[in-house]
Amino acid sequence: MEKVKVGIIGTGTISGIYLEAPKKFSILDIVAVADIDKERAREKAAEYQVEKVYTVEEMLADPEIEMIINLTIPKAHMQVTMDALEAGKHVFVEKPLTIEVEEGRKVLELAEKKGLRVGCAPDTFLGGSLQTCRKLIDDGWIGQPVAATGFMLGAGPEGWHPNPDFYYQKGGGPMFDMGPYYITAMIHLLGPIKRVTGSVQISFPERTVTRAEDYGRKIPVETPTHVTGILDFESGAVGTLITSFDVKGGTSLPCMEIYGTLGTLSVPDPNNFGGTITIRRAGKNQFTEVPLAYGYSENSRGVGAADMAHAIRSGRPHRASGHLALQVLETMHAIHESSQAGKHMEIQHACERPASFPVGFSQDRQDLFDK
Template sequence: MGVPLTENPTPLRIGIVGAGQISGAYLHAIPALANLSVTAVTDLDAARARAVAATVPGARATTAEELYAADDVDLVLNLTLPAAHAEVAHAAISAGKHVYGEKPLAATTTEARSVLDAAEAAGVRVGCAPDTVLGTGVQTARAVLDAGELGTPVAATAFMLVPGHELWHPAPEFYYLPGGGPLFDMGPYYLTALVTLLGPVRKVVGMTSASRSERTVGQGPRAGTTFPVEVATHVTGVLEHESGALSTLVMSFDVWAAGLPHIEIYGTEGSLSVPDPNHFDGPVRLFRAGAETKGWEDVPVRGGYQAAERGYGIADLAHAHAAGIPHRADGHLAYHVLEVMEALLAASETGRAVGVASFCVRPAAVPAHSSQAFAALTAR
């Protein structure tokens, strides 16, 4: 699992489905990674696909059907809206392609299960964002935990508190439709980090609310337009991990300002501060039991891909496929996170604890030496 990512003589060729805003983040990193190459781009807006393809040497704009059938596409990067994730994944899998998608894996666990089953039958891989947990922030925290420096993890807190995406997004309506909201939009970052650090979840309790029935577009040509809110905009829950640790999660589009940490882990021998899981890096801080006079100390980088960006999860998949080992940003992990989110909403509706049936293997840690080894892939 710790094989250095130094060589991959045949790049994994990528076809991008969906040329919206997030595609720019992927295309900032992928062209610099020697084990990946982009060969095709498609979008419902053909002009947008052509514009994006023109920024990538060697890439062409195609129809979706042409992309799925292309001999020079090994993996489909699914950057469509969540409601289309399963449909695109099935089309790619039916064509014998690997799939890596934006989060969530699908709109529902029923759809997500069908994707995983189809991929297993076809013998292809499924990967899913977020890959931010592969960076130095979460992976350094993971190294502290794995070394036993926190003792036995007892509890954790995870907070994502903002006033709402309509303040900056020119077309924010989809964030407030089923499959959106703070839980489904930002929850995957925090839950994937918690599972990476503390292992899978077996039971949840939760409550939700929505402070307003309408929101207003704040920027762009449609500024001032109101639209309905159809999902919970404040979600709070407690997760019981298989290890016995309890995580308190709060995801909100109803908070103007907060001074709370993104993630903290509390153990029998100290406390650990983990940076924003929506980013790849950030400061990791440790408070050791019995060291009250010393206080919090900064932890140097001890794991993770350095200077990572969106797309490193695909490169990790490409390396793992070539080496015949599991990749880290795995579809089964994404499925487990999706089920946890559904369970939180179900718990809020029933007022009862809800069990999580799925189990995922805690992804392998990214050793510190992989940071330097992976950097070698940037030389084409």
């Protein structure tokens, strides 16, 4: 299959794993990078042997480049994606799709008008662990799913992150930071969401940095730091998702569990591509481990972009779609809005449950992208 020539805009920390993607995904050919810091772009290009270092304008004007991977900061996602679409490029963007829901709608409307594709991270649901979980559910190992729980509970980033302030500003918080992994995984496993209810709070009005280099500095908190959402799925299942920066003593709760009429599935951390899967069927006394039936269990960021590239060539829908990402974004906003308004929030943007991969999908079986 003919390679898709790709340009990357944004060469910050996350760019490294994407620049390694052609080693794992033969359809991707990264031919250029661009960044507001041109020296940083040159360094990345040299490190990963990328031929061209462009300005954004030069990249969007290059007719050879078919697809842009947008790795800019979140507040720049909309404008860079819109500019790329206007230039006739397909776009795969790091999470979130945009900051605001209405911005996301405009992106997808322009893509549809131009006949172009938009994809979006996270793509961890395409990794070995969550694909195996999907097959277990689809094959009936736990019966009909009736409920799910997800927990992302921690003490906050001020103890380790070099610049933690943005986590406590508008657009930050634990739900917008980690919620995309959990909600995307739940839609992948259970299908689209129809309604949410939320309860949120700011537990501490300020945070104290405990990292040695900046010890004692105070950070004012502007966004909820403990967020609980109830998710009603179109399938009838009900999910509970709690994300928090306020759990100081740790937790023994699982990352995610799916409860069915015939058993319980323990799902690994949806922020990762691999992890241990266990299942306990009705009548059994303990959970037992299930081996992975798919590859890409290591850090495989870029698999979503590769899947989109294959879809461009074959004409099928891609899995980590902009529509999926927009429902995830709307869900996160709606959880916060529900708490403020004191009522259920109906999810307006529809999406399809992403197609699963065939068993055996791996680096050695990339032909299965399109099966």
